[in-house]
Amino acid sequence: DAGITQSPRHKVTETGTPVTLRCHQTENHRYMYWYRQDPGHGLRLIHYSYGVKDTDKGEVSDGYSVSRSKTEDFLLTLESATSSQTSVYFCAISSGTGGTGELFFGEGSRLTVL
């Protein structure tokens, strides 16, 4: 498996609470992604990063922010969690050579917002 870890793996929080999910990689890949996985929706891209301090929005970015201060870490923040953000969040990395190419995924972070 690619060296990619997510934390926390499970979290239960209340509506209105801020939440930060962390993705850490040891592969020195340039590109990092945050997806959410929901039944009936598959995986949808939230935000991605193409380098330190370089990020861009994905398909479902509203209510989320990201930061990348180091190559190895990509943080996803929910400023004020809502029940609609209950989901499984996956981080992925890519070398980006010739396009997105193969994504390597983390194990996922299950977030429940009560």
Add this chain to the structure above:
Amino acid sequence: AQRVTQPEKLLSVFKGAPVELKCNYSYSGSPELFWYVQYSRQRLQLLLRHISRESIKGFTADLNKGETSFHLKKPFAQEEDSAMYYCALSKGGGADGLTFGKGTHLIIQP
């Protein structure tokens, strides 16, 4: 905008029977297509990509540009093939992520 459609949410077949998971896409450019698989309690992993033209775990997929399809096939299903399968598209060029279909849950019955 690009789109990936997997028409079957659930597909149940018997062990030893042929399997075909359908994937259609819409994109005006030249996409790269992938199949990802997620076994129970495991992370998503790449199964196939069309440019490599490999057969992985007995699965094959051919890109049909005329029909804009990338169906996944296996002649004889095995119980260990039970999993969630996602078709995905890359626009190529920029590394702005993959667009995924909604997934097909494949169940292989003994």
